[in-house]
Amino acid sequence: xxxxxxxxxxxxxxxxxxxxxxxxxxxxxxxxxxxxxxxxxxxxxxxxxxxxxxxxxxxxxxxxxxxxxxxxxxxxxxxxxxxxxxxxxxxxxxxxxxxxxxxxxxxxxxxxx
Amino acid sequence: xxxxxxxxxxxxxxxxxxxxxxxxxxxxxxxxxxxxxxxxxxxxxxxxxxxxxxxxxxxxxxxxxxxxxxxxxxxxxxxxxxxxxxxxxxxxxxxxxxxxxxxxxxxxxxxxx
Numbered sequence: 001x002x003x004x005x006x007x008x009x010x011x012x013x014x015x016x017x018x019x020x021x022x023x024x025x026x027x028x029x030x031x032x033x034x035x036x037x038x039x040x041x042x043x044x045x046x047x048x049x050x051x052x053x054x055x056x057x058x059x060x061x062x063x064x065x066x067x068x069x070x071x072x073x074x075x076x077x078x079x080x081x082x083x084x085x086x087x088x089x090x091x092x093x094x095x096x097x098x099x100x101x102x103x104x105x106x107x108x109x110x111x112x113x
Numbered sequence: 114x115x116x117x118x119x120x121x122x123x124x125x126x127x128x129x130x131x132x133x134x135x136x137x138x139x140x141x142x143x144x145x146x147x148x149x150x151x152x153x154x155x156x157x158x159x160x161x162x163x164x165x166x167x168x169x170x171x172x173x174x175x176x177x178x179x180x181x182x183x184x185x186x187x188x189x190x191x192x193x194x195x196x197x198x199x200x201x202x203x204x205x206x207x208x209x210x211x212x213x214x215x216x217x218x219x220x221x222x223x224x225x226x
Binding site for chain 1: 157159203211216
């Protein structure tokens, strides 16, 4: 149990729709990263937020965006959903001085039809 | 470009036997290396990490890994596998400021009784 929670656990959307996924970090963790894990693949880094600002980004288009709130909870927003966006989305939080140690949530399974 | 390769997609070992999971990385600077385990329906759990110093690092659950710079490898080992070790294992590289991470595609471990 890492103390990182994600909601919802499962979600079904149709192509073209928009989706918001949520993550609640461990207390005191001011850094959050989001990952996309397609079936049978390893996690792909989407972006990282530190103190409410984007701190690093992987090779994902701008329709993937995020927010981090003052209480260090965060959101991942995906616009104009495509079939290939179907995946497990993981968030990971870390403590300000120990960003190398990430604590992962259980993920949100997104299916795009 | 940074990348992580796990050449074995599936590995099956008998309970009590030794285990070695392979990981090769491509990274221009000093690598920060990690091994994670993912059980079905669970988030990723950090097993161990290497930043510098002794090239043999110990982790949780009896796992260890050896960093070999000349081979660009960071292989995970366990002397005696337990049935509860059946899971998927991911090797990862972190950039020096930990604002981006690259994961391999994973190795699924099956344990025979």
